[in-house]
Structure formats: structure tokens, C-alpha cells
Amino acid sequence: MLLDNVLFFLLGLVLGSFINVIIERIPKGISIVSPRSFCFLCKYKIPFYRNIPLLSYLIQRGKCSNCNENISYQYIVIEFLIGILWLYSSFVFNNFYEMISFSIISSFLIAITVIDYKHFIIPIEISTFIFLFLSLEYFFDKSILSSLQGAFVGSIYLLLILLITWLITKRQGLGYGDIQLIFVLGYWLGIYKILFVIFFSALTAIIFWLILNYLKEYDKNRALPFGSFLCINSIIFYQIEINYLFRF
Ligand SMILES: [Zn+2]
Structure with a gap:
């Protein structure tokens, strides 16, 4: 061992x-x-x-x-x-396959975290790679339905937030890279976890934004690398068992 x-x-x-x-x-x-x-x-x-x-x-x-x-x-x-x-x-992880899968996906999510933090871009090459890698898993044992639900519900939820933000502030708060990323993360995490991830990413991003504005000079237009928060929260939430909250 x-x-x-x-x-x-x-x-x-x-x-x-x-x-x-x-x-x-x-x-x-x-x-x-x-x-x-x-x-x-x-x-x-x-x-x-x-x-x-x-x-x-x-x-x-x-x-x-x-x-x-x-x-x-x-x-x-x-x-x-x-x-x-x-x-x-x-x-x-006890399952060898999950060990490998979690390790690889998390490593690439760290790449996105750093790139978005430094350059405010989420490269579509990396999101696509993760999407394809996950799709390979369905040849083994996972249920694709829950993943597709996660992907679509996550993206639609984010699009709604975008629309509401735009109607109120007339500003586009997030980029297309964020939506592609949410789609892939939802595909990985499933329908419930992705909603938690979006909520906690927004929460931690706002806290980070407030701290940054407090430490440096106040700038209400300061950009936030939302993708970095999405990636880190996803790595954490992947491991948290939340399904028992949803036994209807
Ligand atoms: Zn040199």
C-alpha cells in the first residue's frame, strides 16, 4: 500500500x-x-x-x-x-479507477484556476479535454443521465443569473468561458452538487472581492476570476456526500 x-x-x-x-x-x-x-x-x-x-x-x-x-x-x-x-x-478513494479519475481532473482544474486567476481566461482546450475524459468513463460504469442533468441545469442556472444581472446592472458579469466550465463541472458533479458549487463559488468570490477591495484601494469594477472559485469549490464538493439531503 x-x-x-x-x-x-x-x-x-x-x-x-x-x-x-x-x-x-x-x-x-x-x-x-x-x-x-x-x-x-x-x-x-x-x-x-x-x-x-x-x-x-x-x-x-x-x-x-x-x-x-x-x-x-x-x-x-x-x-x-x-x-x-x-x-x-x-x-x-478505495476504487482505483476513481483515484486516477479524480487526480487527473483535479490537476487540470488547478491549471484553469491559475490561468483564470492570472489572465482572466478559461481556455476552452482544457474544458474540452475534461469533457472528453469524463465521457470515456461512461464506457465503464457511471450513469450518464445524472451527469447530463448536472451539465444542463448548471448552465441554465448560470445563464439565468447572467440575464438577471444584465437586466439590473446592464453589465455582463461572466464570460462564455464560465458557462463552458459550468457545463463541464456539472457533467462531472451531477445536478445537486453543481448547484452547491455555484452558490459557494459566488459566496467565496464575493468575500474575496471584499477583502481585496479592503486591502487594496476600492474599485467597484475590479474583475474577479470566477472560474478559479468554481474549480476549487468543485474539487472540494466532489468529495462531500450530499445525496442524503435529497432523498425525496
Ligand atoms: Zn535561462
Whole structure:
């Protein structure tokens, strides 16, 4: 059992390394497969033996081996976070298939969280990837009906909020990326959880917005990365058993 956990941690580090590539490249429109990993400062192509997750960063003390500039600590934080997430998943889920599925989906949701937070975009490539990945699961054992309900009810609910916000404030509060993301998250979580996720995302986003406006100067037009809140709340709510609340 212990060996399995270590293996999951290592797999998480490897995927975390790839998630870093996605976070850096997708917003800039650079392909995620070629060119090979390179230093964003001096464009030095990183050989594979210097591209070992976590270890290379520690050995080189966070500096590029070519230009000696500091590499952003964001890389190591994300690699480590995703490693821990996989490790955690290997402890909490009994079903091996669910372990893998939760780990992969959560890792890509972390990519969306960071990208939306930094650039205010939700790349459709990642939402689509998650959608296709989930669709594969129906070849195994899940019920597709509950997922489709989640996807549609979640999206329609969000569209209604958008419409009401627009009628009252004449402003568009959310983008299409948010709706695509809600669709995919509803597909993952099902009809009840997605409604909880939307509610708690709005709540935590408002609290975050108030804190930010309190700490920095007040700006009522300050943008909020709503997608980041949706992703984090989804990762949490996936694990919470709420169905017993709905035994009609
Ligand atoms: Zn460099």
C-alpha cells in the first residue's frame, strides 16, 4: 500500500510538471508539445535530465542552468501541490479507477484556476479535454443521465443569473468561458452538487472581492476570476456526500 502512495505522489509530480507547461503556454498561444521545455528568460532548451520534477529545481537552487536567472517559485509550488493532491487521492478513494479519475481532473482544474486567476481566461482546450475524459468513463460504469442533468441545469442556472444581472446592472458579469466550465463541472458533479458549487463559488468570490477591495484601494469594477472559485469549490464538493439531503 505504501509503495502505491509513493507512486501516486511521483505521478502527481510528473503531471504537475506538465500542468506548469500548460499554464505558461496556453495563454500565450504556444503549442504544449513542441518546442521542448525551454527557459522563458534565455530560451535555452532544457535537456530531459535537467527537467526532473522538483529535483532539478532543488539541485539548481531555483536557477536556470544556462542563464542563472531565478525560475519562478510558481513552478515548484504547483508541481508539489499536484503531487500532494495525487497522494491525498490515493489515501481517500478505495476504487482505483476513481483515484486516477479524480487526480487527473483535479490537476487540470488547478491549471484553469491559475490561468483564470492570472489572465482572466478559461481556455476552452482544457474544458474540452475534461469533457472528453469524463465521457470515456461512461464506457465503464457511471450513469450518464445524472451527469447530463448536472451539465444542463448548471448552465441554465448560470445563464439565468447572467440575464438577471444584465437586466439590473446592464453589465455582463461572466464570460462564455464560465458557462463552458459550468457545463463541464456539472457533467462531472451531477445536478445537486453543481448547484452547491455555484452558490459557494459566488459566496467565496464575493468575500474575496471584499477583502481585496479592503486591502487594496476600492474599485467597484475590479474583475474577479470566477472560474478559479468554481474549480476549487468543485474539487472540494466532489468529495462531500450530499445525496442524503435529497432523498425525496
Ligand atoms: Zn535561462
